[in-house]
Amino acid sequence: MFKTLSGRFLFLTVIFVLLAEVFIFVPSVARYRQDYLSLRLERAQIASLALLADGMISDSLEKELLDNAGVFNVVLRRDEVRELALSSPIPSPIVATYDLRDDGAVTLISDALSAMFTKGNPIIRVIGNPVQDGGLLIEVTMEQGPLRQAMLEYGLNVFILSAAISIITAMLLFVAVRTFLVAPIKGVVRAMSVYAEAPEDARRIINPTASVAELREAEDALRSMQTQLTGALKQRERLAQLGEGVAKVSHDLRNILTSAQLFTDRIEVSTDPVVQRLAPKLVNSITRAVHLCENTLAFGRASEPPPNLTRFALAEIVSDVIDSERLSAGDYDISFAEDIPASMTVRADSEQLYRVIGNLVRNARQAIMNTGDSGEISIQASEDENRWRIVVADTGPGLPMRAKDHLFQAFHGGASKGGSGLGLVIASELIRGHGGQLGLLTTGPEGTTFEIILPKSDFQIISTET
Template identity: 30%
Template structure:
């Protein structure tokens, strides 16, 4: 059964408290009675109430003063207050009551049906609030459990993956039978793909747990970008990526995190763009406070996919069965840019193809996440 809802009734006349108790008594309600404002505040320190029925005229602390005290405390700030008063209707007193935090006035003698109706409304609202709070706690607990599971799984998978990779390297160096060399190559490629997936899962867990830390240092964005292009382009392939810079390309950023973002953006452009067209990377350092970097390719992302492109497990194009990623790359890239205080956006159309644009402040003095001492993933987080 649902717990009983508590209602606070404050009146300096004992007979009025008895009458209210008889009027609104229900098995699912508990009436907390106070004969003064001070006594009411003591009860509010001990109990969570769904509604306060407060008499206006009381000796010492009147109802308006009690309401002001309640609104000044975080614990009772959101408790609805209905004033009960036997005085004549006064616009000035009504305004003062609403300024003090009242949600309604009832003038004595009031209609019992009206009081019960209003009481029922606030009891239902309180029950809904408790239900939503319980659901939120369950959701948060599930999320924490899921993130812990992903982090532990990713960490524990690294050791056997390293052993498999070492065995594949040993097989490839032994030589001999072509079938052995072919099997070693397939094992090595599959292990690398699994390692990239594990790294993406670990990054996802860090992002959602708010543990993405930054180690800022002075960087040349042009040089970092060219290093990434050299790293992810096959040595035997024709150079398909052009990098041009304009203005000052220096700033204070985390080299590992920025490299991860660039690896994702340029790798996506190479993977999903027209293989016969160049991928253009432009770095605009003409603004003193902000650097703009764009990655353009000849591919087109369907309009219906752009809205969810930066959400987890999404992709701008269908992923083949042997895809090296989980659809987390752009989500992680967007979060890493956000932690730097910047923004990542995309536009796609026939005229220009697909353009990802990253805006980064050159220096951000406000650290947006706690420092994460875990090593950053080094391999590109490609989709």
């Protein structure tokens, strides 16, 4: 029972109410003792007035008056000269004297606790003020045993009443908590369980109905999370289907390109100067297309192959990219510039780096072509002791807002209009596989600049398995 929220709440409520009653119990017992002693003083005063009226009473009447008052003797001081007294034998010496005239709350509580925990039946003296201005003071001698017994009975009654109040209060709160808190929480848990059975089913998304503000916030947050998760699952399903289709297309395309590669081998032996100049580029393009298909198939198996690190001249890769993109630009007024030191060699995967630079230059070219204006694309490279730095800049219109917000997220809008964004995602993944970084430096109406950082130091190839 105490493992549940309502059970623990019931238990804690009983404990807290009993603790509150303890703080009330001690002053109330002290007050009960004071009233008990004050009543004895009043009865003793009334008994002494009988002696004042008659002047002389019999021993039997005196004993009866003292028994009714519950005391052994009475001293009533009415003025500085005269004292009236009723007396009877005291069975034992007086062990304590209590003055009720000016005791504070702390003293009354301390005396009350002492009386409750003092066993036996000791004789005590009690001093107080007479009622109705009946004298200067009144003093009685009495047994403490009856007082202790009365206090214990009173304490027991208070405890029973406190326990009853605690249980009733706890049960009422238990029912309230079960109704207004536990039941809605169980409803949220059931909704989560139902949704977990088929998270792709939008009909299972929770419909917030809680009237408690905090629970309503929790339900709203859960609904938002479920909505996003359902959308993500649907998108992942579409991506899986798309990946399967791309893998099939890449497989067939690879076979076609392999056949085309065989024909290019025959073209290379041609003596035509133009053919000799263009044939190597055609061969390189077909070779890269074959490699791309093979890599796509590998990507369809949820892994990008680790880079095959070799030393090569960066200028050759950049020159191939620019030559290819210059042909694609056609009649558009787009100029290309490269500032690559001829002696600079980088340690990377040449095919993957070609894909990265080619993607950046292709995006820049398409952005300029979409404007219909002239533009320039430049590639610069530099190095220091720790890294190689490649900068690809253009004078295009800049990236759209959606592309900037989701730059390296697939299917959230690419750099070009209508693009999927896969190119930059793959490019970033390839550079991270080298232990480097691909980042956006600037973008705006004056153009866009990307930066590629490749480390020179030895590093562990980052696995991109998903």
